[in-house]
Amino acid sequence: MGLPWIGRLLLFMQLVHGVFCWGKYGHYAVCKIAEGHLSEDAMGTVKKLLPNWAKGELASVCSWPDDIKWNYNWHWTSSLHYVGTPNFKCNYKYYRDCYDSAGHKNKCVTGAIFNYTKQLFSAYQGYNPRLKYNLTEALMFLAHYMADVHQPLHVGFTGDLGGTGIKVGWYRRKTNLHHVWDTMIIDTAVKTFYGSDLSSMIQAIQRNITDAWSQDKSSWEYCIHDNTVCPNLYASESVRLACKFAYRNATPGTTLQDDYFLSRLPVVEKRLAQGGIRLAKVLNQLFSFQVKIGRSSR
Numbered sequence: 001m002g003l004p005w006i007g008r009l010l011l012f013m014q015l016v017h018g019v020f021c022w023g024k025y026g027h028y029a030v031c032k033i034a035e036g037h038l039s040e041d042a043m044g045t046v047k048k049l050l051p052n053w054a055k056g057e058l059a060s061v062c063s064w065p066d067d068i069k070w071n072y073n074w075h076w077t078s079s080l081h082y083v084g085t086p087n088f089k090c091n092y093k094y095y096r097d098c099y100d101s102a103g104h105k106n107k108c109v110t111g112a113i114f115n116y117t118k119q120l121f122s123a124y125q126g127y128n129p130r131l132k133y134n135l136t137e138a139l140m141f142l143a144h145y146m147a148d149v150h151q152p153l154h155v156g157f158t159g160d161l162g163g164t165g166i167k168v169g170w171y172r173r174k175t176n177l178h179h180v181w182d183t184m185i186i187d188t189a190v191k192t193f194y195g196s197d198l199s200s201m202i203q204a205i206q207r208n209i210t211d212a213w214s215q216d217k218s219s220w221e222y223c224i225h226d227n228t229v230c231p232n233l234y235a236s237e238s239v240r241l242a243c244k245f246a247y248r249n250a251t252p253g254t255t256l257q258d259d260y261f262l263s264r265l266p267v268v269e270k271r272l273a274q275g276g277i278r279l280a281k282v283l284n285q286l287f288s289f290q291v292k293i294g295r296s297s298r
């Protein structure tokens, strides 16, 4: 007997959405880079919030929202990993674009970043400690979605599901464009340039942050109006990069090889760096005790 229609629909949605995420390497890299830029206060609070199974390492829990999203109880989170823009529009607008497939507003990656930042803010910087949020989950979601919003095709066109609908070849393998950006570019780089060792790639990115990109770091951390986090800016950058680099020369049926890989890898590495630096900046601000003392004394 076949699956009932609801079962088939859920299966289809899993197939469609299952690839909507930086792979495990991407999430691990963003969180590892962030860990290296956390203040002492922030690191202390992060360690207190982490579940036991994290063994004190933020990076080890950063793929958790991907692991749980197909569990029935967590299904509501599946639209929080991305945001779609209208077809061929290389810009992003919160009020136009941030909704889920049922049309519920704010149910997208940028909405999720605002939401979990607010939850942590209210607990650590705000005035309402009686609000009952699960702050461990808030931290793990925030760390995950901060990375997702930096993957250019997490802010891709709705018509092709952020590149998932564009079937391409990656060297000898068949895949889709979204998966190339989530996983294949990083995997191929780790194998080709870093002796199959992800930590070597992360170290190379960290060296770039203190060297070639050191002038850019403070501009990455900047948020308009001194906001704690600015996901709308990160999403706008992503869709521009999606148009300029991800979709370009990657029409359906194309086989992507060295030309594409070598020209896009620097974009991926920079987005991992920006995601990590910005995640650290948000956590440093949220978990800064100085700010709290300063405010409460006013």
Ligand SMILES: [Zn+2]
Pocket (backbone or CB within 6 Å): 020, 021, 022, 065, 066, 081, 144, 148
């Ligand atoms: Zn995700």
